[in-house]
Amino acid sequence: MLTLDQIRAFVAVAEELHFGRAAARLRMTQPPLSRHIQKLERVVGVTLLERDNRRVILTDAGRGFLEDARRMLSLVDTAGDRARRIASGAAGTVRLGFTAVSAISMLGTLLKRLSEELPEIDVLLHERVTAGQVDGLLRGELDLGLARPPFDIATLDSRVVFREALCAVVPEGHPLAGLGRPLAPDDFDGLPVISYNPVQSRYFHELTVRFLTNAHPRIEQQVHQILTAVLLVAAGRGVALVPASARSLGVRHVAYCDLVRGGGDPLDQGGGVANEPVELHVIWDRGSTNPALARVLELLPDLESPS
Incomplete structure (x- = not known):
């Protein structure tokens, strides 16, 4: 079997083309150096060095x-350093899940931050x-x-990294888009509304x-994803x-409208634009x-955006 000692011995002799200098470089005597070369050539099965009393030549x-x-x-010299960097979290792999809308609001910011500050961490996206x-x-x-x-707080940890407002999306040219003001729950009374799957x-x-608690809309569809809801709105299936x-x-072919609470709901602070918090978490x-996950999480606290 090849050994590192044999390989180091060969490299030293091949670079020095002199057994004495190679032995001094490796801080050993010539006899064990010669044995390393002989064993290496037996394992490889070919002559690697031509030598006589006057010179050494590479074949x-x-x-x-x-x-x-x-x-x-x-590779041997760098393998230990890489192992230490992986153990410390400075290198490695993080498998990151995301939704289509989270990709818009946060994914690009996060990936840019990681590439700048933790370039040796590979991020696999799902x-x-x-x-x-x-x-x-x-x-x-x-x-x-x-x-x-x-989330299941018994097994998962989470942290808010982005907050934004809730708004309405309506078909282009819809009467709600022409009101020129934020929409209140009553504005949706009797309208077809595309809602979301209560489980998924x-x-x-x-x-x-x-x-929409105090409104009386008609729930026409229940979808799993934001993009699907917007596409159905564009198709005229509801708001x-x-x-x-x-x-x-x-x-x-869609328009977006701000929302406002009616009546003294504390969320609108007396009739202003509703700041319904839509939160995005890392989990x-x-x-x-x-270890790489811990290093990634260290970058996240200051990414949170104000409402």
């Missing part, structure tokens, strides 16, 4: 082997709805998610229900409530042993 095979030997020693991200974390398929609450998209389902970042999805398994 063609020896020159080829020298290139590979240098690469092997370089687009999944929140429920799929939670499942991926619990199964060990993901390390981190950009998702919406609620529980967060936006609850936001919609909470805002929907979405996070403000949905404006950046680029869907045509992770609190039992994770991935």
Whole structure:
């Protein structure tokens, strides 16, 4: 079997072309150095060095082997450093889940920050709805998610990284788009509303229900994703409530309207524009042993945006 001692011995002799100088460089005597070379040539099965009392010459095979030997020693020298960097979290891999709308509001900012400050961490991206991200974390398929609450706090930790307002999306030319003011719950009375699946998209389902509590809309569809809701609105199937970042999805033939609470709801502070908080969280398994995850989380606290 090849050994590192044999490879180091060969490289030293090949570079010095002199057994005495190579032995001095390796701080050993010539006899064990010669034995290393002999054993190496037996293992490889070819002559790597031509030597006599006057000179040492590399054979063609020896020159080829020298290139590979240098690469092997370089890999050995860097392997320990890489292992230490992975153990410290400065290098490694983080598998990140995200939704389409979270990609608009946060993903680009996060990836840019990571590439600048932790360039040796590879980020593998997985687009999944929140429920799929939670499942991926619990199964060990993901390390981190950009998702919406609620979460199982018994196994998952979370942190708010972005807040934005809730708004309405209506078909282009819809009467609500022409009112020229923020929309109140009563404005949706009797209108077809595209809502969200109460299980797969529980967060936006609850936001919609909470805002329209005192209105009497017609729930026409229940979807899983924000993008689907906006596309159905563009097709004229109803109106929907979405996070403000949905404006950046680029869907045509829709208009976006601010929302306002009616009556003295403390959220609108006496009739102003409703600041219905739509939160985006990072979530992770609190039992994770991935050192890179801890380093990524260190970058997140100052990413939170004010409402």
